[in-house]
Amino acid sequence: MPAEKNTPSVLVVGAGFAGLIAARELEAAGFDVRIVEARDRIGGRAWTDRRLGGHALEMGATWVHWMQPFVWTEITRYGQKIYPSPDIDDAYWVGDGVVRRGTEHELDTALARLQEKIFEGSREFFPNPHDPLAVLHDPATPPEIRERFLRADTGSVLDCLREAGFGQADIDLADSYWSAGYQGSTATASPLMAKHWAALSDHRSSLMDEQTLRFKLVNGMRGLYESIAADLRADIVLDTPVRRIDHSPTAVEVHLENGTVERADAVIVTAPIGALRHIEFDPPLSAGQRKVIAEGTNSVGLKIWIKVSGRHSIIAGAPGSHPISLLRSEYFLDEENATILVGFGSDHTAIELDNVDSAQKALDVWQDDLEVLDCAGHDWVADRWSGQTWATLRSGQFFDGWSHFLSSDSRLRFAGADYARGWNGVVVDGAIESGIVTARGLINEFTGVPGSGPGTREAPFHGSADAH
Incomplete structure (x- = not known):
C-alpha cells in the first residue's frame, strides 16, 4: 500500500x-x-566484473561519449572520468576470402565510402534524431519521403551495397562492421537503424565510431x-x-x-x-x-574478452559467418607481456566464451601468432533476464x-x-x-x-x- x-x-x-x-x-x-x-x-546489461586474472572488464555496455546527452549528464553529476581506448597500429580484415592488412586509417578509409552509401537518406529521415518517427506523424512530411522511410525499414542493411554494384570484398567489410553492430545477422537487420545511428552522429562514420567504440569510464x-x-x-x-x-x-x-x-x-x-x-x-x-x-530483436550475438600473449596493437574484421566479426586491442598488460582484446560476433552459439580453444580458432582467421591465454564473457542471449x-x-x-x-x-x-x-x-x-x-x-x-x-x-x- x-x-x-x-x-x-x-x-x-x-x-x-x-x-x-x-x-x-x-x-x-x-x-x-x-x-x-x-x-x-x-x-x-551494464556489468563491470573482474575477469582474466582480476582485471576490471565490462561484460556488457562499455563506451560513453559527451555527445550522448543523457549519460554525459550523469557522468558530470557524479564526477566520473573517461579515458580513450588505445590507438591501433595494424588492421586486418577478411574480404572475399582473403585476409587484407593495413593501418587503422586505411581500414577506416575503405569502410567510410561504404558507410556513406548505407547512411543515404539519414538527413531526410531524421531531422531530429531524438524524435525518430517524426516523419510519420509530421503532416509537413512530403509523401515521397514518408514512403522511402517505410521502404528503408525493409530488406537488409547491406542491400544498398549490392544494388549499387559493390564487390564482395567491400560487402564483406561492411558485413563485419554491421554484424558486430547489430549483434546479429545483417540479412535480417533493419537498414533504418544504421541510418538512425548516423543521424545521432552528425551523419559521420568517424563520429559514430568515436561515440560507440572510443571512450570508457575510469571507474x-x-x-x-x-x-x-x-x-x-x-x-x-x-x-x-x-x-x-x-x-x-x-x-x-x-x-x-x-x-x-x-x-x-x-x-x-x-x-x-x-x-x-x-x-x-x-x-x-x-x-x-x-x-x-x-x-x-536482431540481438543474438556475443561479446568476448580474450587475453593473448605478447603486445598486439590490432583491429580486425571478418564477415558475420565467422565467430568474431570485430576484434580490437583494449588493454596492454606490459607486466604480464600480454594484451586483452575485445571481440563481437553475430551468433552467441558460434563460440564458447570461456573456452581457450574456441577463442583460438576464432583468432586464427586473421593471423597465427595470436596465442590465446584466457577468455571470458557473459552470454546475454542465454541469460533469462x-x-x-x-x-x-x-x-x-x-x-x-x-x-x-x-x-x-x-x-x-x-x-x-x-x-x-x-x-x-x-x-x-x-x-x-x-x-x-x-x-x-x-x-x-x-x-x-x-x-x-x-x-x-x-x-x-x-x-x-x-x-x-
Whole structure:
C-alpha cells in the first residue's frame, strides 16, 4: 500500500540504468518507490566484473561519449572520468576470402565510402534524431519521403551495397562492421537503424565510431550505476524475479516468483524485450507488443574478452559467418607481456566464451601468432533476464516494434534502452533517457498535467505505425 493516502506508489521492476534513473526521478517528486531486481546485482546489461586474472572488464555496455546527452549528464553529476581506448597500429580484415592488412586509417578509409552509401537518406529521415518517427506523424512530411522511410525499414542493411554494384570484398567489410553492430545477422537487420545511428552522429562514420567504440569510464560502468543507486532512498531487493503483473487504469498487482504480491499505483518494467516472455501480463499486452516479443530483436550475438600473449596493437574484421566479426586491442598488460582484446560476433552459439580453444580458432582467421591465454564473457542471449544483447532491430521493427511499448491504457509502463527514442538499444544513454521520460510521464499523470493520462504517452509514434 502507498506510504500515505496521497503519496503515489510505484514499483520499479529492474535495477539497471533505466530503473535506477526512473526511481530517482520519482523519489524527487515525492513518490513512494520500491525496486525489485531478478539478478543478484544491480546494473542490468551494464556489468563491470573482474575477469582474466582480476582485471576490471565490462561484460556488457562499455563506451560513453559527451555527445550522448543523457549519460554525459550523469557522468558530470557524479564526477566520473573517461579515458580513450588505445590507438591501433595494424588492421586486418577478411574480404572475399582473403585476409587484407593495413593501418587503422586505411581500414577506416575503405569502410567510410561504404558507410556513406548505407547512411543515404539519414538527413531526410531524421531531422531530429531524438524524435525518430517524426516523419510519420509530421503532416509537413512530403509523401515521397514518408514512403522511402517505410521502404528503408525493409530488406537488409547491406542491400544498398549490392544494388549499387559493390564487390564482395567491400560487402564483406561492411558485413563485419554491421554484424558486430547489430549483434546479429545483417540479412535480417533493419537498414533504418544504421541510418538512425548516423543521424545521432552528425551523419559521420568517424563520429559514430568515436561515440560507440572510443571512450570508457575510469571507474567502469559500476562507478556510475552504483553512484546513482547510492542516491536512492528506496530499497533494492535483489534475487526477486517477477512472475505476473495485473494492471488496470488505477493500480497494479505484481506477483513475485517467491509467492508474494506487491501492490502499487503503477509499475515500470525495465526488462529488455527478450526477457518479457518470462512475465505474464493480465490483461495481456497488445497484439503489437506480443508480436515484437515473439519475434525477438536482431540481438543474438556475443561479446568476448580474450587475453593473448605478447603486445598486439590490432583491429580486425571478418564477415558475420565467422565467430568474431570485430576484434580490437583494449588493454596492454606490459607486466604480464600480454594484451586483452575485445571481440563481437553475430551468433552467441558460434563460440564458447570461456573456452581457450574456441577463442583460438576464432583468432586464427586473421593471423597465427595470436596465442590465446584466457577468455571470458557473459552470454546475454542465454541469460533469462535479458534474452538478447543490446536491442538492435530486425527489418520492419523500426516503426513497427519498440514504439508499441511507448503508450499504455493502464498503469503499466515500460522503460529501458530497448524503448528509447535516441540511442535506442545500443548504449546506456538510451536507457537513461527512457527512465527519465517514463518517470516524468507518470509524475505528470498523477499531478494532473493535461494530456498526460494513460494512452497518451508517445501516442503519435504508435498511432502512425498502426495507421500504416
